[in-house]
Amino acid sequence: MKRWLVVFLVLLLSSCSDKPNMERQAKTLNVLATTSIVGDLVKSVGGEAVNVTVLMGAGVDPHLYKASAGDINRMYEASLIFYSGLHLEGKMADVLEKLSSRVKTYAVTDGIDKKVLLRPAEFEGNYDPHVWFDVKLWAGTVEYVSNVLCEIDPVNATLYKKNATLYVERLNTLDEYVKTKTKELPTERRVLITAHDAFNYFGKAYGYEVKGLQGISTVAEAGTADVQGLADFITERKIPAIFVETSVPTRFVEALQEAVKARGFGVKIGGSLYSDALGTPGSTADTYETMIRHNIDTIVKALSHGN
Numbered sequence: 281m282k283r284w285l286v287v288f289l290v291l292l293l294s295s296c297s298d299k300p301n302m303e304r305q306a307k308t309l310n311v312l313a314t315t316s317i318v319g320d321l322v323k324s325v326g327g328e329a330v331n332v333t334v335l336m337g338a339g340v341d342p343h344l345y346k347a348s349a350g351d352i353n354r355m356y357e358a359s360l361i362f363y364s365g366l367h368l369e370g371k372m373a374d375v376l377e378k379l380s381s382r383v384k385t386y387a388v389t390d391g392i393d394k395k396v397l398l399r400p401a402e403f404e405g406n407y408d409p410h411v412w413f414d415v416k417l418w419a420g421t422v423e424y425v426s427n428v429l430c431e432i433d434p435v436n437a438t439l440y441k442k443n444a445t446l447y448v449e450r451l452n453t454l455d456e457y458v459k460t461k462t463k464e465l466p467t468e469r470r471v472l473i474t475a476h477d478a479f480n481y482f483g484k485a486y487g488y489e490v491k492g493l494q495g496i497s498t499v500a501e502a503g504t505a506d507v508q509g510l511a512d513f514i515t516e517r518k519i520p521a522i523f524v525e526t527s528v529p530t531r532f533v534e535a536l537q538e539a540v541k542a543r544g545f546g547v548k549i550g551g552s553l554y555s556d557a558l559g560t561p562g563s564t565a566d567t568y569e570t571m572i573r574h575n576i577d578t579i580v581k582a583l584s585h586g587n
């Protein structure tokens with residue numbers, strides 16, 4: 281009798297806890313985002329109407345990321361997938377291609393006019409994918425995401441459109457913040473040297489000379505010639521600081537610092553920038569907006585002092 285009662289109670293409890301979940305699933309759209317930056321964009325537009333799963337967490341390099349079997353299952357289970365595109369997720373192109381016959385997949389950078397994209401010669405004719413560093417350019421992806429969500433989930437269209445409008449306003453404020461902070465730096469100090477070439481859009485939008493130790497993608501490692509060439513540049517121009525990135529190993533930037541030291545000049549590591557991944561939840565860079573603020577604050581502070 282007692283055992284029967286326990287079984288009954290367990291069934292009762294499980295049915296109670298299942299019910300709200302089922303209701304939530306019926307109302308929310310299960311969206312998968314490849315990078316944390318794309319995930320934050322979708323959350324900002326989708327709000328409470330979407331449930332976003334992010335594949336690549338803090339510190340993960342999207343250029344090198346390969347989808348695991350578990351990732352592929354999660355991707356098949358999603359209602360739709362947003363990815364960054366422009367070959368950022370270089371090792372996932374085949375997986376995304378295969379998935380597209382079963383799950384709707386969208387590259388958020390399709391929302392940006394190709395005419396304004398950078399196409400560096402050394403990236404084999406491809407576009408530079410790091411568009412989020414020009415805040416105005418990244419704002420172009422907001423309407424695209426909103427349009428996709430409205431089409432798939434028209435019931436919540438009003439919410440998506442409202443969120444998108446508010447978010448673009450916030451991004452305009454953010455863009456102004458980067459410009460205002462930059463003014464604190466004398467023009468000759470606006471030289472940004474980082475672990476990989478992620479900041480070309482940033483440089484173009486906000487007036488910085490930008491150099492990366494590794495190329496646009498991190499697939500090719502920095503060679504001795506890259507280190508020596510950049511060490512000459514830093515010494516000649518008396519650049520006060522260079523920067524590591526949270527999603528790229530620090531050893532190449534440290535080697536660069538050593539090479540500068542060997543030339544009788546001292547360059548400091550000015551801090552850690554978030555380039556292709558947000559920070560861990562609760563950190564000072566766990567959203568796109570806080571990441572951009574962290575980066576510009578770090579850059580301006582480090583380049584303002586010394587040498």
Ligand SMILES: [Zn+2]
Binds near residue numbers: 478497
């Ligand atoms: Zn990158």
